Amino acid sequence: DGGITQSPKYLFRKEGQNVTLSCEQNLNHDAMYWYRQDPGQGLRLIYYSQIVNDFQKGDIAEGYSVSREKKESFPLTVTSAQKNPTAFYLCASTLTGDNYGYTFGSGTRLTVV
């Protein structure tokens, strides 16, 4: 079955550590996105990529980095510069022009310990 897989489901980060969240899709989608979700707030866009080897900052990119070396993969690194990283992170993908909007992964919950 085609889909989008995020791992791990839960992640704990110590102060000063960088951590990487994985996102893989086998839908042959062009574009991939990373969102952050906090209680009581809408999904906020961190980074997005519409083609391989190219990506753009979203609304809250500070303290995060991404890469898009393969069409299927769009990992997100949460760096030590991100001062409040505890949140639910969602990866999504879409075909340009798709009528179904985004397909989302199941999310990664990151907690700072």
Added chain:
Amino acid sequence: EDQVTQSPEALRLQEGESSSLNCSYTVSGLRGLFWYRQDPGKGPEFLFTLYSAGEEKEKERLKATLTKKESFLHITAPKPEDSATYLCAVQPVNDYKLSFGAGTTVTVRA
């Protein structure tokens, strides 16, 4: 800047008690308005896309409608399994990025 406001923030319903959720939006030309359902600890699941004012879409007990300024998600005779957070998002004509509202959390009691 595109803006999406959903109301109410939370809605508690008795099983069978129909109600509506509101999504107000401002966007510089609408390509599409999307409704998603999100269960706790999971990613959003696609429900509907609406493209133009006057359009309606239905799926089981859910019906989505669209005007030039807002969309409504009507839940008819809800069941406990309809309990979830419902998210609204808009996509402008000049981009494929979605802007999301904060969601409405619906709880249906048996």
